[in-house]
Amino acid sequence: MAGETVITIIGNLTADPELRTTSTGASVCGFTIASTPRTWNRQSGQYEDGQPLFLRCSAWRDLANHCASSLAKGMRVIAQGRLQQRSYQxxxxxxxxxxxxxxxxxxxxxxxxxxxxxRTSHTRGQAGNTGNGYAGGATGFAPAAPTPGSPEDPWASSGPAFGAPGTQAEEEPEF
Structure with a gap:
């Protein structure tokens, strides 16, 4: 949407992601990313840590489930999203x-x-789900993907590889 502040943060998770379900049935995963700048001190010849930034984050629906099953405390992550400000008493x-x-x-x-x-299995009929989700990481994985070459595999090729010798392909295949 126009007018939203999109940011990217690189840092470590301060705790395991917390997965919850709203009263309407939507999954939400909450976690905090700590990003600490490091600078080289020429006098001491060592890196020094700056003031850390702790940013509270939330992911929704399928992404929430993927975060909860793939991420863990201490993992270094790269996250992109919309920065939002909220005031309260x-x-x-x-x-x-x-x-x-x-x-x-x-x-x-x-x-x-x-x-x-x-690759995760496709779930149809859920609001906001495009069926293009991926999950991964060092600590957990999603359900098994279709066997390569099977009819369920959307990346399976039915003909010769693009650009293979003897093919007439002049344009890139559509994805």
């Missing part, structure tokens, strides 16, 4: 403002780790 009567991120995309950082990604 605390129990002591003071007015407070919090910033939260509604996560649109998230995944493990591969800078210091490896990950195995598996």
């Amino acid at each position: 605390a129990q002591d009567g003071s007015n407070r403002t919090v910033y939260e991120m509604q996560v649109d995309e998230i995944g493990p950082s591969l800078r210091y780790a490896t990950a195995q990604v598996s």
Whole structure:
């Protein structure tokens, strides 16, 4: 949507994601990402940690389920989403403002780790679900994907590979 502030944050999860279900049946997963800047101190010859930023995040529906099954405390993640501001009155009567991120995309950082990604099964008929979900990570995986080459595999090829010698393909295949 126009006018929304989209941000990307790289950091570590401070705790295991918490999966909950709303009264309408929608899944929501809440977690906090801690991002700490590091700078090189020339005098000491060492890196020094700056002031950490703790950003509360939430993911909804299928993404919530994928986060809960794939992510764990301490994992380094890259998340992109919409920054939202919310104001409320605390129990002591003071007015407070919090910033939260509604996560649109998230995944493990591969800078210091490896990950195995598996495709999730398609679920039709749920609001907001495009059926294009992926889950993965070092700690958990989604249900098994269709066998490559099977009729259920959307990436299966029925003919020669694009650009293979002797083919007439001049344009890239549509996805």
